[in-house]
Amino acid sequence: MLVAAGGLALAATVVAGAPAQGMGRHGAGRGLALTGVPANAKVAGLTVANALSPELAGWVAAQGSNRLENPVADIPFFGYRGDGPLLPAPGDLPAAGHLVEASKTEPDKNTYLVLHGQRGADPHYDYGTHFVFQGHEAGATGFITRVNLDADTAHRVTLLATATTDGKPLPNFDGSTWDPWARRLLFTAELGAGGGVWQSTLDGSRTEDISGALGRGGYEGIQNDSAGNLWVVEDSGGATVPGTNAKLPNSFVYRYVPGDRGDLTQGKLQVLQVFSRRTGAPIAFQAIDAAHPQGNAFSDDTKDLHTYGLSFGTKWVTIHDTATDPASAGFDANALAKAAGATPFKRPENGQFRPGSGFREFYFDETGDTNATSTANDGYGGWGAVLKLSQADPKADTGTLSLVYNGDKEHTGLDNVTFLDNDHVAFVEDAGDSLHTQRGLLDSAYLFDLRADYAHGAQPVRFLAEGRDPSATLDSALSGRTGFQNDGDNEITGIHASNGDPSPQGVLGAQRPTPFGGGWRLFWTQQHGDNVLWEITRR
Numbered sequence: 001m002l003v004a005a006g007g008l009a010l011a012a013t014v015v016a017g018a019p020a021q022g023m024g025r026h027g028a029g030r031g032l033a034l035t036g037v038p039a040n041a042k043v044a045g046l047t048v049a050n051a052l053s054p055e056l057a058g059w060v061a062a063q064g065s066n067r068l069e070n071p072v073a074d075i076p077f078f079g080y081r082g083d084g085p086l087l088p089a090p091g092d093l094p095a096a097g098h099l100v101e102a103s104k105t106e107p108d109k110n111t112y113l114v115l116h117g118q119r120g121a122d123p124h125y126d127y128g129t130h131f132v133f134q135g136h137e138a139g140a141t142g143f144i145t146r147v148n149l150d151a152d153t154a155h156r157v158t159l160l161a162t163a164t165t166d167g168k169p170l171p172n173f174d175g176s177t178w179d180p181w182a183r184r185l186l187f188t189a190e191l192g193a194g195g196g197v198w199q200s201t202l203d204g205s206r207t208e209d210i211s212g213a214l215g216r217g218g219y220e221g222i223q224n225d226s227a228g229n230l231w232v233v234e235d236s237g238g239a240t241v242p243g244t245n246a247k248l249p250n251s252f253v254y255r256y257v258p259g260d261r262g263d264l265t266q267g268k269l270q271v272l273q274v275f276s277r278r279t280g281a282p283i284a285f286q287a288i289d290a291a292h293p294q295g296n297a298f299s300d301d302t303k304d305l306h307t308y309g310l311s312f313g314t315k316w317v318t319i320h321d322t323a324t325d326p327a328s329a330g331f332d333a334n335a336l337a338k339a340a341g342a343t344p345f346k347r348p349e350n351g352q353f354r355p356g357s358g359f360r361e362f363y364f365d366e367t368g369d370t371n372a373t374s375t376a377n378d379g380y381g382g383w384g385a386v387l388k389l390s391q392a393d394p395k396a397d398t399g400t401l402s403l404v405y406n407g408d409k410e411h412t413g414l415d416n417v418t419f420l421d422n423d424h425v426a427f428v429e430d431a432g433d434s435l436h437t438q439r440g441l442l443d444s445a446y447l448f449d450l451r452a453d454y455a456h457g458a459q460p461v462r463f464l465a466e467g468r469d470p471s472a473t474l475d476s477a478l479s480g481r482t483g484f485q486n487d488g489d490n491e492i493t494g495i496h497a498s499n500g501d502p503s504p505q506g507v508l509g510a511q512r513p514t515p516f517g518g519g520w521r522l523f524w525t526q527q528h529g530d531n532v533l534w535e536i537t538r539r
Contacts, residue, residue: 036461039410039441040468042489045477048442048467050526056463057539061132061523062147064104064471064531068159070121074140078147078157079105079531081139087471094483101475104486106137107145107531108493109176109350109416110523111185114500118202120148120158127151130500132523132533133160135173135187138487142170144187144204147533160204170198170207174235175220175350180504181228181261188219190235195219196330197232199264213265213322214256215333221350221417224507225359225394228261233364235349236334239287241294246376247369248288248295249302249344252337253351253389255316259323268321269333272389274343274401275313276301283312284341296344298380306381308455311402314389317342346381349415349430353509354450356422359394363387363450365414365427368407372438383407384414386427386448405454409439411446418497418522419508420515423450426463428492428524433479436489442466443492445524464524464536466492472529487528494525494533 034053041048052058064079065086076082080102088100111133120127128150136143144160163169175188184199195218196211218236225231231254238250258267273282278300286296296302304310319336338344351364368384369376376382384407391399407414413431420426429443436442445464452458468476468490476488498508499519505511513520522536 034447034461034463036463037465039444039462040465041440042436042442042468045473046468047470047473050467051465052536053461053463055539057537059535059537060532061149061535062157062533066153066157068145068157069155070159072159072162075105075143075159075162077102077105078145079107081105088474088478094478094481096483098483099485100478100483101486103139104528104531105139105143106487106527107134107525107533108137108174108527110134110494110496110525110533111176111178112496112498112500112521112523113178113502114519115202115502118146120146120155122155125151125155127155127158133176133178133185134494134525134533135176137172137174137527139172142172142187142189144170144173144185144200144207161200161207164198164207164209165205168209171195173198175222177222177224177508178502179224179230179264180502180507182258182264183262184264186222186230186264188222188232190218190220192216192218192236192334193332197222209330210265211330212328213267213269215254215269215320215336216330217254217333218251221348221364223352223509225353226504226507226510227359227393227395228258228504229394230256230258230264231351231362232256233348233351234334235347235367237347238297238344239295241288241297244294244297244375245369245371246297246374246380246382247346248285248297249346249381250285250334251345251347252334252342253345253348253364254333254337266322268318268323270316270318271333271337271340271342273315273317273341274305275315277304277310277312282341283343285338285344297376302380305387305401306379306385306403306406308403308406311400314399314401316397345387346376346384348387350417352417352419352425353394354422354425355419355509355512357509359509360391362389362391363404363417363425364389365417366407367413367415367430370413370432370435372409372435377409383409383412386414404450405448405460410441411444411460413443416493416495416524418495419513420447420497420522421513424448425450426495426497427460428464428495430491430493433476433488442468442489445492445495464492466490466526469526469529469532475529490529491527492524493527494523496524497522
């Protein structure tokens with residue numbers, strides 16, 4: 001048993017020879033001991049319930065069929081668009097030009113804030129003080145919602161914005177955060193040349209594309225540090241190496257340094273460069289060409305990055321500065337990162353600073369190839385990984401990178417991340433329908449103990465085994481049919497622990513989390529299917 005700060009006892013490590021995945025109760029005493037649960041199997045046509053550690057309970061905060069308090073024709077519900085019924089009619093099958101069900105909007109990353117004086121569509125209603133903000137990831141356009149946790153059903157979800165202030169449709173959003181210095185919600189779009197960063201006021205009345213400063217890319221994770229910088233993690237899949245099902249590392253980690261913390265439209269974008277232990281040169285992107293038929297998917301440096309016990313020097317390299325290029329058109333950050341010799345990773349998706357580290361330790365994941373047949377799975381990052389970037393302070397230009405955890409078939413497709421206390425971090429899977437089928441398992445959420453030795457048999461605890469709700473089970477059966485537009489199996493996303501503090505002291509990583517106490521709350525989204533926003537509490 002490991003007793004964390006704040007009295008939470010976390011069974012976060014399973015050593016070789018112990019029950020698989022922490023099965024059975026670990027520990028006793030003050031606080032909460034988390035017991036591992038087995039993964040849920042994927043079986044055609046079978047609906048299965050989510051399974052949480054028995055010390056935890058889950059509560060529905062919102063679900064896709066919640067009608068918005070201020071709907072528009074195209075967006076009437078929290079998790080469904082207005083282009084069809086919520087479920088297919090009996091016997092109805094998709095066809096070209098014929099939708100059998102409404103498009104799912106996929107509410108994604110959660111941002112929890114405690115705020116006063118928030119208003120909504122009903123000027124006479126008290127909306128309370130506890131809110132979860134989300135961007136939506138799927139459909140013809142994106143939009144922003146606010147879940148009013150203190151409100152009744154009629155006022156539960158408010159539509160905040162569907163377009164920028166100058167009338168341009170919002171893109172599909174993925175990541176989100178709150179910037180306390182700029183007093184703006186930030187949303188990222190994982191859309192390559194169409195991606196970037198958008199900012200919004202809390203009421204959605206002013207929503208702007210600020211990609212002219214932060215660039216275009218497959219942006220997903222976004223997080224402030226204590227200096228007011230923004231750390232952005234890119235998820236941009238690379239080309240597949242012929243005959244391998246392995247993809248090139250093609251995504252980068254960025255740091256945006258605003259000239260004024262209160263104005264995110266002016267500043268410089270930097271990209272992380274990692275140095276080879278073998279040559280001392282930057283580990284740079286290598287395209288597939290005649291001289292390099294596998295690019296750098298199977299290079300010695302890529303293997304080293306996924307080897308326990310090694311550390312690498314790092315440096316931040318500036319690739320764009322609004323002081324010298326004030327043009328408002330978004331620039332291609334991924335292309336500039338490659339030109340600058342920055343280091344590509346295997347689809348990193350999210351990152352967060354370790355509480356108590358003084359913003360000197362940043363942990364981020366790699367999703368990997370999400371394919372059990374990738375020949376990069378063993379040794380070259382195909383199963384994904386957890387990595388740690390250490391610096392003397394968040395503004396430092398140099399640091400070191402090291403491997404925390406190498407994924408495997410059972411722990412892969414890592415996506416969203418949140419810290420539960422100073423030493424325990426949760427990563428959740430988005431392995432995808434194909435890998436679900438290949439391994440016969442649905443997604444899971446894992447708790448990692450950062451004091452554990454994962455190089456020698458330790459494994460994280462599975463505290464959430466995601467199931468598959470009826471809608472997702474139906475969608476899985478329809479997937480691949482001509483005319484069917486929705487994803488299949490459910491996905492875990494939006495894992496988010498916060499006390500909702502909207503001040504600079506509330507930036508994630510600044511305060512020590514006290515799980516399920518002291519105002520700290522834990523949320524996650526069961527994407528696809530019924531699109532449910534869950535809150536996890538003590539049982």
